Amino acid sequence: MAVTLGELAVRFGLTLRGDPDRPIDHVGTLSGAGPRGLAFFSNPKLIDQLAAAQAGAIVLHPKMQEATPLDCLLASNPHASFARIATELHPPLAGPAGAHPSAVVAADAVIHPSAHIGPLAVVGARSRIGARAYIGPGCVVGEDVTLGDDVRLLARVTVLEGVRIGARSILHPGSVVGSEGFGYAPEGDRWIHVPQVGSVRIGEDVEVGANSTIDRGALDDTVIGDGVKIDNLVQIGHNCTIGAHTALAGCIGLAGSSHIGARCRLGGGVGVAGHLTICDDVTLMATSFVTTDIREPGMYAGGSIPIESAADWRRIVGRLKRIDGLNRRVSDLERQVGTKEHASDEERS
Numbered sequence: 001m002a003v004t005l006g007e008l009a010v011r012f013g014l015t016l017r018g019d020p021d022r023p024i025d026h027v028g029t030l031s032g033a034g035p036r037g038l039a040f041f042s043n044p045k046l047i048d049q050l051a052a053a054q055a056g057a058i059v060l061h062p063k064m065q066e067a068t069p070l071d072c073l074l075a076s077n078p079h080a081s082f083a084r085i086a087t088e089l090h091p092p093l094a095g096p097a098g099a100h101p102s103a104v105v106a107a108d109a110v111i112h113p114s115a116h117i118g119p120l121a122v123v124g125a126r127s128r129i130g131a132r133a134y135i136g137p138g139c140v141v142g143e144d145v146t147l148g149d150d151v152r153l154l155a156r157v158t159v160l161e162g163v164r165i166g167a168r169s170i171l172h173p174g175s176v177v178g179s180e181g182f183g184y185a186p187e188g189d190r191w192i193h194v195p196q197v198g199s200v201r202i203g204e205d206v207e208v209g210a211n212s213t214i215d216r217g218a219l220d221d222t223v224i225g226d227g228v229k230i231d232n233l234v235q236i237g238h239n240c241t242i243g244a245h246t247a248l249a250g251c252i253g254l255a256g257s258s259h260i261g262a263r264c265r266l267g268g269g270v271g272v273a274g275h276l277t278i279c280d281d282v283t284l285m286a287t288s289f290v291t292t293d294i295r296e297p298g299m300y301a302g303g304s305i306p307i308e309s310a311a312d313w314r315r316i317v318g319r320l321k322r323i324d325g326l327n328r329r330v331s332d333l334e335r336q337v338g339t340k341e342h343a344s345d346e347e348r349s
Contacts, residue, residue, distance in 0.1 A: 016074075024089070033056065038059065038085060040058065042060065047067060051067065059072070059085065092152065098113075103120065103123070105122075105123045106124055109125065118136045122139070127142070127147075132150045133149065135153050138156040139157045141153070142158075145159050150168045151170075153171045154171065155173040160179060163202070168205050175214075178200050179216065180215065198219050199221050201223050203224060207228075207229050207230065221239075225242055231247075231248060234251070235254065243280060244263070245263050247265050252270045255271075255272060259277045271290065272289075281297035282297055283299040
């Protein structure tokens with residue numbers, strides 16, 4: 001679809017500098033978008049790229065407008081405004097209303113007439129599918145599932161019994177919601193399976209990345225708040241809760257009964273041990289491993305030493321192993337020269 005810059009300015013409440021009649025039909029990079037394309041710029045450190053831009057128009061902050069002669073849409077948050085415009089210019093594909101002949105839909109499932117059920121998809125008994133929902137090819141929707149309006153299951157998504165997903169949420173290919181959590185009771189040298197009788201509740205405007213998994217609760221439900229964004233290959237254990245508008249990058253693992261607050265940001269590869277609580281507005285740097293509660297907002301890091309050559313790594317680890325012994329020697333010397341009366345129990349341990 002093509003719209004003019006003037007129409008975009010009015011629709012998204014932006015200030016226009018340039019030709020209001022310039023047609024725009026796609027978004028792209030500064031160098032890759034053509035004369036009918038729209039790009040965005042937000043990083044002053046990349047000012048050289050702005051000077052060489054080939055796009056027809058650019059979304060950028062008003063303070064940066066003098067750095068380019070191109071037509072501009074001026075926004076206080078260029079990236080967010082660009083995202084909204086990109087969604088307008090590149091809407092998601094919508095399948096035709098109704099079920100594909102190869103789909104298997106339970107007779108008592110309640111499907112809104114505008115919903116799309118794709119090839120080889122399955123919808124279980126008593127499930128309810130909202131208006132304009134999209135269930136892509138090969139998806140499995142179990143029994144007693146509720147999908148809100150405009151929910152999109154893109155392809156090969158599995159949503160098991162009793163799961164509820166709020167409006168406008170998107171599940172990417174291969175994601176699994178409602179599989180059994182890792183629940184076992186030890187008995188001697190054996191493990192006894194504990195049935196996972198809870199389910200999963202996902203709020204509105206949530207996005208779940210490809211091949212990510214969200215386990216059902218053991219007794220209560222696993223709960224994902226509104227607006228949560230989950231990257232690819234993320235594991236969320238049973239009975240976890242994630243507060244609204246938190247973002248989880250790829251390869252994160254949350255052990256069972258982890259409780260993550262609202263507006264948190266977890267970098268790639270973060271691990272959270274079970275039964276811990278992280279308060280609102282916490283940022284965890286990539287590969288951090290959380291083993292205690294975090295009760296104050298802020299930025300935290302707890303990963304291993306940054307990558308080094310193998311020789312340097314062995315030397316660093318060797319020194320770390322000698323820290324306790326060095327601490328005891330220093331304490332002994334301080335006591336001998338009279339600068340420290342007693343070594344603490346912790347130092348002597």
